[in-house]
Amino acid sequence: MKRQKLLKVAGGALAAAMSLAMLAGCSGNTTSGSSSTGETGTASESSTAGETTGTEKNKLAFFLPMTGDQMQYGESLSRGAELALKQYNEKNGTDYVIEIMDDKGDPKEAVNVANLIVSDPTVIAGMGSFSSSCAMAAAPVFEEADLLLFSPNASHTDFPAMGENMFSAVMSQKYEGAEFADALIEMFGAQNVAILYQNTDHGVIATDVFTKQYEAGGGKVIMSETFIPGQTKDFSPVLSRIKEQDPDLFYVNASYNDCAQIFMQAKALNMDCQLVGPGMLLTEEFLDVVGNKIDGTIVMSSVPAFLPSVLESGELDAASKNFVDSYTAEYNEVPDGFAASAFDAVNIVLDAVAKVGTDTPALREELKTLRDYPGVSGYNMSFNEQKEMVKGIYLFEIQDGQFVRVK
Structure with a gap:
């Protein structure tokens, strides 16, 4: 069995260009291994392993925020991807490569990196990014080059429709919001709900979809x-207005930092309603x-949580437990939903390659047939006729300060 090869390079144009130049100058040899990403334009290589031809398609090229405010998400995604590749190569005797490039969470940088990726003839598919904005900025580059772009995390409703080659491992916002609405109606019946949401693309779209579906359900x-x-620290004015409306449910769609402040301030105002939050809350922080x-707050998520209370419940399926155990052994920390999404993204693409090869038109047609995939980032993962990911959702309740899966 050939050794696994992992290559990390910096996201700046100079670093990627240097990497491509080295590949071209090796007369068919690929220099690879684990490398550290530092200043833009630098990448240090630590090992050499194996040989490939200069035109063999054997690489998945990730672009992720490896520096900047979103780097923690890039780190999780990259680790999940690398673990998937390692296990796939060991199981199948293959010699696939992952290249991780830093888009800094900046759509302009994502375009620069995308142009470098599509110019590399060894790339099977681009894999990025963390944010929908970066993935959507890069999408036209991949579409023009007729190269697959499989994002581990882009959930914007418009992303799959940006071209034939756009796919994502996570559920589209319109399906997530609709399933959240249906879940609340199933749990509590058709009630009066007040919503407080962050003014971002995700917040606006998710709230609009949720509202339409919730009202369609009565x-x-x-x-x-x-x-x-x-920017907002004191939510008491808006919370007071919401309290006056006497809602049955109060749904907050925001990051865990903002949600924590909102819910704590709502309790201080003695708001007597069911609190509901999004999957972004599923953190120890x-x-x-x-x-x-x-306690009693409901959290809805389209990705699982691998927190201690969930792990101790023994409710994980065998595949998810193996993923958590392997990830923890490899990185000495428990994975999150982002790592799980990247893990699934790599396996889904490589499984398709095993069936139809690396030709982009064949790959995208094969991916369209994905149904009920047993992933670790969701269950019954399927692409619909519009290439949109649809899967089940997870419901948790906070009990004694811990997340407990709602059966």
Whole structure:
């Protein structure tokens, strides 16, 4: 069995160009291994393994935020991808390569990196990015080059329709929002709900979809307010207005930092309603802030959580447990949903390659047939006729300061 080869390069144009130049200058040899990403335009190589021909398609090229404010998400995604590749190569005797390039969470940089990726003849598919904005900025580059772009995390409703080659491992916002609405109606019946959401593309789209689906199911959105994330600290004025409307449910769509403050301030105002939050809350950091003060809060997510309380429940299926155990052994930390999404993305693409080869038209046709895939980032993962990912959702309740899966 050939050794696995992993290559990380910096996201700046100079670093990627240097890497491509080295590949071209090796007369069919690929220099690879684990490399550290530092200043833009630098990448240090630590090992050499194996040989490939200069035109053999054997690479998945990721572009992720490996520096900047979103780097923690890029790190999780890259680790999940690398673990998937390692296991796939060991199981199948293959010698695929991952290249990770830094888009810094910047759509302009994502375009620069995309142009470098499509110019590399060894690339099977581009794999990025963390944000929908970066993936969508890069999409026209991949479409023009007729190269597959499979994102591990782009959830914007418009992304799959940007070309024949666009796919994502996560559920489109319109399906996620609709399933959230249906889940609340199933749990609590058709009620009056107030919504407070962050003024971002994701917040606006998700809230619009949720509202339409919830009201189509007989419920009523009696109030919908927005705020700028990261800037508002005192939510008491808007919470007081919401309290006056006496909602049955209060749904907050925001990051865990903002949600923690909103829910704690809502409790301080003695708001007597069911609190509901999004999957972004499924972090230990959120629980560290709220403790058991908001017990009973419902959290809805299209990706699983591998937190201690969930792991201790013994409810994980065999594949998810193996993923968690392998990831923890490899990186000495428990994975999150982002790592799981990247893990699934790599396996889905390589499984398709095993069936039809690396030709882009054949790959995209094969991916369209994906149905009920047993992933670790969701169950019953399927692409619909519009190439949109649809899968089941997870429901949690905070009990004694811990997330507990709602059966």
